[in-house]
């Protein structure tokens with residue numbers, strides 16, 4: 153009996169640590185966060201994702217801030233079926249560096265927190281549904297396809313602190329030809345131009 157009670161308390165305490173509120177990057181600046189990123193790290197514990205672990209590649213993404221503070225994110229995912237483009241719309245919240253979006257895959261609203269970024273090199277992003285590890289993802293984004301070792305360590309430590317398992321923490325290799333060399337780059341260039349245009353217009357206001 154007693155052991156069970158102790159165990160139950162332990163579980164509760166651990167749960168509280170794992171779900172402690174994560175603060176976003178202090179003074180988060182969306183304009184500096186805009187542009188191209190590579191997802192060089194991914195931690196995701198969903199059982200349904202396990203068979204795909206060794207197939208994951210470092211996807212490229214473009215963050216395009218919208219005038220109202222929302223964000224359009226375009227990702228290029230290298231999959232066995234080819235290079236797929238996915239669009240996400242992140243809605244701003246009243247906390248800078250924190251967004252929400254509706255996941256069509258899981259049919260639920262998720263929170264996106266930019267936990268830490270220095271804008272020029274890396275960004276640590278937590279995507280979660282409060283209190284549900286199965287839907288929690290930690291991603292490490294780099295401005296280039298390789299990031300420094302201390303950044304990788306930071307990512308791993310953070311993912312473990314969120315209760316993700318060691319096996320779930322991946323640092324996938326670069327994607328090849330995704331986005332495709334020619335059309336992909338021009339698509340990316342168009343989006344960057346739109347983003348830059350919006351930034352310019354915003355700062356003129």
Ligand SMILES: *[C@@H]1O[C@H](CO)[C@@H](O)[C@H](O)[C@H]1NC(C)=O
Nearest residue numbers: 216217218224239241346347
């Ligand atoms: C943002 O995404 C929406 C929906 O995909 C699209 O209609 C809109 O043109 C995008 N805006 C920008 C500035 O990229």
Ligand SMILES: *[C@@H]1O[C@H](CO)[C@@H](O)[C@H](O)[C@H]1NC(C)=O
Nearest residue numbers: 244245246247248250252263
């Ligand atoms: C931000 O929004 C949340 C949820 O809508 C609300 O509980 C909180 O009081 C708001 N905070 C501020 C500072 O407006």
Ligand SMILES: *[C@@H]1O[C@H](CO)[C@@H](O)[C@H](O)[C@H]1NC(C)=O
Nearest residue numbers: 270271272273274300302303
């Ligand atoms: C950003 O982080 C990288 C990796 O830790 C570091 O090398 C770089 O100096 C940082 N840049 C700034 C502006 O702090």
